Amino acid sequence: MALFPTQPSQTADAYTSQAASLSLLPQDSNDPEAQSTKAVKATFITPRDPVIETANGGRLPAVPLDEAEKLNRFKAEAEQSGSSGGESTIRRDTTELAAAQETDDGASLGNQTSGQSVKPGAPLRAAIPSPKTHPLFPQLPLYGPPTPLRNFQSRAFQLSSAFLSLAFLGTIVLGSLFTSIPLLTRHVYLRLTFRDPDRRRPFYEEEKRREKVRKDSASAWKRQRRWHQTTSRVESRHQDDIGLEEEFEPTEGGRDPLICDVGYYARRVGLEVEEFSVQTEDGFIIALWHVYNPKDYTAVSPSRRAQDEPVVFPKDYLADSNATLCQQQPPGKQKYPVLLIHGLLQSAGAYCTNDDDSLAFYLAKSGYDVWLGNNRCGFRPRHQMLTYSDPRMWNWNIRQMGVMDLPALISRVLSETGFTKLGLVCHSQGTTETFVALAKEQRPDLGDKISVFCALAPAVYAGPLIGKMYFKFMRIISPGMFRIMFGIHAFIPFMMLMHRWLPGSIYGALGYRVFSFLFNWSDARWDRGLRDRLFQFAPVYVSAESMRWWLGRECFASQKCILATREEGRREEEEDEEEDEAELEEYFDNGKVHPSEEQGESSENPRRRGRKAWYDEHVPPMALWVAGSDELVDGRRLLRRFERGREPHVRVVHAKIIEEYEHLDVIWAMDMIEKVGREVKEVLWKTAPMEAREFCRVPEGCVSIDSGVDFGEV
Numbered sequence: 001m002a003l004f005p006t007q008p009s010q011t012a013d014a015y016t017s018q019a020a021s022l023s024l025l026p027q028d029s030n031d032p033e034a035q036s037t038k039a040v041k042a043t044f045i046t047p048r049d050p051v052i053e054t055a056n057g058g059r060l061p062a063v064p065l066d067e068a069e070k071l072n073r074f075k076a077e078a079e080q081s082g083s084s085g086g087e088s089t090i091r092r093d094t095t096e097l098a099a100a101q102e103t104d105d106g107a108s109l110g111n112q113t114s115g116q117s118v119k120p121g122a123p124l125r126a127a128i129p130s131p132k133t134h135p136l137f138p139q140l141p142l143y144g145p146p147t148p149l150r151n152f153q154s155r156a157f158q159l160s161s162a163f164l165s166l167a168f169l170g171t172i173v174l175g176s177l178f179t180s181i182p183l184l185t186r187h188v189y190l191r192l193t194f195r196d197p198d199r200r201r202p203f204y205e206e207e208k209r210r211e212k213v214r215k216d217s218a219s220a221w222k223r224q225r226r227w228h229q230t231t232s233r234v235e236s237r238h239q240d241d242i243g244l245e246e247e248f249e250p251t252e253g254g255r256d257p258l259i260c261d262v263g264y265y266a267r268r269v270g271l272e273v274e275e276f277s278v279q280t281e282d283g284f285i286i287a288l289w290h291v292y293n294p295k296d297y298t299a300v301s302p303s304r305r306a307q308d309e310p311v312v313f314p315k316d317y318l319a320d321s322n323a324t325l326c327q328q329q330p331p332g333k334q335k336y337p338v339l340l341i342h343g344l345l346q347s348a349g350a351y352c353t354n355d356d357d358s359l360a361f362y363l364a365k366s367g368y369d370v371w372l373g374n375n376r377c378g379f380r381p382r383h384q385m386l387t388y389s390d391p392r393m394w395n396w397n398i399r400q401m402g403v404m405d406l407p408a409l410i411s412r413v414l415s416e417t418g419f420t421k422l423g424l425v426c427h428s429q430g431t432t433e434t435f436v437a438l439a440k441e442q443r444p445d446l447g448d449k450i451s452v453f454c455a456l457a458p459a460v461y462a463g464p465l466i467g468k469m470y471f472k473f474m475r476i477i478s479p480g481m482f483r484i485m486f487g488i489h490a491f492i493p494f495m496m497l498m499h500r501w502l503p504g505s506i507y508g509a510l511g512y513r514v515f516s517f518l519f520n521w522s523d524a525r526w527d528r529g530l531r532d533r534l535f536q537f538a539p540v541y542v543s544a545e546s547m548r549w550w551l552g553r554e555c556f557a558s559q560k561c562i563l564a565t566r567e568e569g570r571r572e573e574e575e576d577e578e579e580d581e582a583e584l585e586e587y588f589d590n591g592k593v594h595p596s597e598e599q600g601e602s603s604e605n606p607r608r609r610g611r612k613a614w615y616d617e618h619v620p621p622m623a624l625w626v627a628g629s630d631e632l633v634d635g636r637r638l639l640r641r642f643e644r645g646r647e648p649h650v651r652v653v654h655a656k657i658i659e660e661y662e663h664l665d666v667i668w669a670m671d672m673i674e675k676v677g678r679e680v681k682e683v684l685w686k687t688a689p690m691e692a693r694e695f696c697r698v699p700e701g702c703v704s705i706d707s708g709v710d711f712g713e714v
Contacts, residue, residue, distance in 0.1 A: 011074060011077045011078045011081050012078050012081075014074045014077075015071075015074035015075055015077070015078045018039075018067070018070050018071045018074050019038055019039040019040070019071060019074075019075075020038070020039075020145070021039075021067070021142075021144045021145075022039035022042075022052050022060070022063060022067065022068075022071060022144065023037055023038045023039045023054065023144075023145050024037035024038075024039075024054060024058070024060060024145060024385055024386075025037050025145050025146070026145045026146065026147060027145070035055065036054070036055050036056040037054045037055065037056060037058065037385065038054060038055045039052045039053070039054055039060070039071060040052075040053050040054060040055050040075075041053050041071060041072055041075055042063070042068035042069070042071050042072050043281075044068070045281050045282070045403060045404065045443075046403055046441075046442055046443060047441070048065060048137070048441075049062065049399070049400070049403050049404070050062070050063060050065065050068035050069075051063075051281060051282040051283070052068070052071070054385070058283060058384055058385045059281065059282050059283035059310050059384060059385070060282070060283065060385065060386070060392065061282040061283060061284070061383075061386075061392060061393075061395055061396060061400070062140045062282065062395055062396060062400060063140075063142055064139045064140065064141075064142050065139060067142055135554065135555075135559065135565055136555050136556070136559055136561075136562065136563065136564075136565065137397075137399050137555075138554055138555070140395050140396070140397070140545065141395065141488075143390075143391045143392045143395060143488075146390070154389070154391055154488065154489075157391075157483060157484065157487045157488045157489070158487055158489060160484050160485070160487070161483075161484070161485060161486050161487030161489075161544070162487075162494075164484065164485040164486075165485060165486050165487065165491075165492045165494070166492070166494055168485065168486075168492070169492050169494060169495070171470075172470065172514060172517065172518065173510070173514055175470075175517055176513040176514045176516065176517030176518075177513065179517055180513055198528070201524055201528075202524060202525060203525065203527075203670045203671070206670060207527055207528060207529065207670070210527060210529060211529045214256075214529065217253065218253065218254050218255050221253030221254045222254050247270075247293070247295065247365075248269060248270025248271060248293060248295075248365060249270045249295070250267060250268055250269060250270045251267045251270070251272075251294075252264055252267035252268045253268060256533060257504070258503075258504025258505060258508060258532055258533055258536055259504065259536065260349065260379070260499070260536045260537060262289055262348070262349045262352050262372070262537075265349075265352050265353065265355075265358075265533075266291060266352065266361065268355065269355055269356050269358075269361050269365075270293070271291055271292065271293060271294070271361060271364055271365070272291075272292055272293075272294045272299070273289050273290065273291055273292075273372075274289070274290045274292070274299045274300070274305060275287055275288070275289055275290075275305065276288040276289075276290060276305045276412060276416070277305060277306055277307040277382075278307060278308075278408050278409060278412045279307040279308060279309065279310045279384060279408065280310060280376065280404040280405055280408040281310045281311070281312060281404050281407075281408065282310070282396075282400065282404050283310060283383050283384035283385055283386070284376040284377075284382065284383050284384075284404070284405070285307050285382035285383060285384065286373075286374055286375065286376050286378065286382075286405060286408070286409070287374040287378055287379075287380070288371060288372070288373055288374070288409055288412055288413070289348060289371065289372040289374070290369075290370075290371055290372075290416075291352075291360055291361070291364045291370040291371070291372065292364070292369075292370075293364070293365075296333070308412070308415075310384070310408075312407045312408055312410075312411035313407070313411045313414075313449070333697050334369075334695060334696050334697060335367055335368055335369035335696060335697055336368055336369060336419070336422075336423065336684070336685070336688050336692055336693075336696045336699075337368070337369045337371060337413050337414070337417045337419050337422040337423070338363055338368045338369065338370050338371065338422060338423040338424075338425060338684060339371045339372075339373055339409060339410060339413050339422050339423070339424050339425070340359070340360055340370065340371070340372050340373065340425045340426070340427075340430075341373045341375075341406070341409075341424070341425070341426040341427070341430030341433070341434070342372075342373075342374065342375070342427060342428075342429070342430055343427045343428030343429045343430055343457075343459075344428055344429035344459075344542075344550070345538050345539040345540060345542060346428075346429075346537060346538045346539070346540065347374050347378055347379060347537045347538065347540050348360075348372035348373060348374050348537075349372075349536070349537030350427070350534070350537050350538065350667060350668075351372060351427075351667060352372070352537075353530060353533050353534045353536070353537065353668070354527065354530060354534075354668065354672075355530075357527075357670070357672065357673055357677075359425070359667055359672070359676075359677055359680070360372060362673055362677050362681070363425075363677075363680070363681060363684075363699075365700075366681050366699045366700045366701065366702075367697045367698065367699035367700055367702075368423075368681075368684065368699060369417060371409075371413045371422075373405075373406075373409040374540075375401050375405050375433070376396065376400070376401065376404075376405055377393075377394075377490070377540065377541040377542065377543070378540045378541060379540055379541070381393060381490070381541050388489075389489070391488045391489060393489070394488060394489045394490060394543035394544065394545060395488075395543070395545060396543055396545060396546060397543070397545050397546045397548070397549035397555075398429070398432055398433055398436060398546060398549050398550070398556075398562070399436060399442075399549075401429075401433040401436075401546075402432075402433035402434065402435075402436035402437035402442065402443075403436070403437055403442055403443055405433070406433055406434060406437050406446070407437070407443060407446055410422065410424070410446065410449050410450070411449075414449060419692060420449070420689065420692075421448075421449055421450060421451040421688075421689055421692070422449065422450065422451065423450070423451050423452050423454065423684040423687070423688065424450045424452070424453050424454065424620075425454040425456070425680060425684075426453070426454070426455055426456065427456040427457060427666065427667055428456070428457050428459050428632075428633070428663065429459060431455040431456070431457070431458040431459050431460070432459045432460065432562055434453060434455070435455075435458070435460055435562060435563065435614075436562060436563065438453075438615055438618070438619055438620075439563060439614050439615065440613075440614065440615055440616040440618075444615065444616050444618040444619070445618055446618075447615075447618035447619045447620045448618055448620075450620040451620065451621070451684075451687045451688050451689055451692075452620055452621045452622070452623060452653065452683055452684060452686075452687035453620050453621070453622045453623070454622075454623045454624075454625075454680050454683060454684070455622060455623070455624045455625070456625050456666040456667060456676065457625070457626070457627050457630055457632075457633060457635065457663050457664075457666050458624055458626065458633065458635050458638050459562070459632075459633040460561065460562050460563070460633070460635075460637075460638045461560060461561050461562075461569075461633060461634040461635075461637040461638060462556060462557065462560040462561070462633065462634065463630060463631045463632050463633045463634045464631050465519060465520060465631040465632045466557050466560070466632075470518070471551060471557060474551040474552065474557070475551060475552065475553050475557045475558060476553060477552075477553070478553070479548065479552060479553070479554065482544075482548050482552055483544065483548075486544040486547065486548070487544050488544060488545070489543070489544065490541045490542070490543065490544065491541075491542050491543060491544045491546070491547045493541070495539050496539070496540075496541060498510075499539070504532060504533075504536060505532050507532075507535065507536075508531060508532025508533065508534070508535045508536065509531075509532060511535035511538065512531055512532075512534075512535060515535075519631075519632055519663065520631050520632075520662075521662055521663060521664055522662060525660070525661070525662075525665050525668075525669040525670060525671070526664075526665075526668050526669065526670065527670050534668055563614050564612075564614075568612070572641075572646070576640070576644065579644075610645065610646055610647055610648040610649070612646070613646060613647050613648060613649065614647065615647055615649050615650055616649055617649050619647075619649050619650055621651045621652075621653045621687050622642075622650055622651070622652050622653065623652070623653050623654035623655070623679075623680070623683045624638070624639065624652065624654070624655045624656070625656050625658065625666050625676050625679070625680075626638075626639060626655070626656065626657045626658070627658060627661035627662055627663055627665055627666055628657050628658055628659035628660065628661060629659065629660060629661060629662050630661070630662055630663045631662075631663075632663045633663070635657070636657065639652075639655055639657075642655075653683060653686070653687060654679065654683050656675075656679065658675055658676075661675075678701070681699055681701065681702065682701070682702055682705055684699075685698070685699050685702040685705050686705050686706070
């Protein structure tokens, strides 16, 4: 029995039917708008990530692999049905696909190969993805064009999730308030006994000093409308790092209104922000913020900041001199570009909440060209063709963030600046999407565009927090029940309504209590006077499908890793234990050097070689800052993977475990600049390409840093 139709009429009908099932609008009429949005072909961004191209040049996001492959096969057959040899070629391709299905055991993500052709101009039938998918990245559901039945199902999911997800959120809020009672009781008791409950905080004196300075500055701004006339400022601790303060003249000040506006907080420290729109290869429009000093850079026109075509790294993306921003600066004054990516449920504004102690502002004042990348949907869900109510707008997870969003952001920054590489700094989920994107079966060539990948609180392995009751509940329910509870659109969109409705101070306090309850975070190392501001840039819109990837029964929460199954992780741990025992036995029996005293890797031990490495030779140098008290993710295990040589192509240029830090302390702690920021600044310059170092401004404090000289290396 033939797998695919071979008669011309059957082929044409099959292609028409398949195209209709993947189009934007129903194709059962002669409506010109519907015809213009008809699916034409599937383009594979990677062998496992197809997007649908429409007749008008639009892009529709992820569809199941077999559906995309059918569309291309039927199109190829329809085009070749009248040519000799077409049928035999189709049958040969089908035979090869069936053979691949039999031989591919899907044992490891790093060992799978794709049947996709890499030859330029290859026919559509050659764009055959690997028939197997990894357990960590199951196929996404198929949502076709709107029909009465699909609309009814979509409304039903919206209705059920509106009640059930709100009940879930209410339970979390009540739980956070209930667990706050003992803390509140103790706080009141200490106040009644004339004791200061905050005196035990690690930065108590510094917090008091900063609070006084902020009050004095606000009063001075109100009187004089010029912040720089005040006698002291919070940021004076870092004047040696960022140079003379007169270079950065604040244009906003006074009492903090607690608003979700990165530009406002940039202006409070003498900087400015412009927003670019970036189109991903599957049609999403995402926000890219550029932080700059208005004294040495002029913002580009709105038309220049609009989205480009959904193509990344076109052949001439560096050739057009009109597309580069670095032309505003003479040689020696240009700044090396750095892209910052945020964590889960956050926006890139998380890097801009601590005045000059914010990582983004610190790097910008140090002499880098700072760009802040936001993932899809964010505060404003936008797509080239889809609307908010269309479930296809929300049919994505961490894989699409890494494979689509990150390359689009990097491509736009490089095309705007004219550089061939940039430094990449990511926190939490931002590190996850980068680790996924750089994997050798995803988009490994992306590593050629990154001079160094700085991972803050790297989220590769799960921490013990994933076993908490409410996370366990989300893990044990079936995918169908998950969709009934949380829908197939945005994840608990009521959180965004609360963000808009509640005053900033109430929302900030409530946000802290809820997230502290969920993730066991403490504000002990944060500036409590700015705590409400920290939560103005979270949460953002994320898809329920994305949260299911993190917390559902199939993926991260179950496998405990982003790129290896639980069974593979267990085998790794067993091998490590056996290896340690063998080395200890060798040490006691033969008096050899103890493993803890060895310098470098033991290359003779085959288990330390990268038999199942995730990355190839394209992977960029990596620098890691691990929060030692982080219960959400296990950064130590990632370091151990690198130390034991399981990733032979990964060069770790810097690694640090900050024992007292929790998950968010790497971007929000009061001493973050001393413990993280300065080192990030130095690593970025140390690893910058030599040709960029020759004509770029040397960042403050980096004059003595030589290229390629390792420090703090694992």
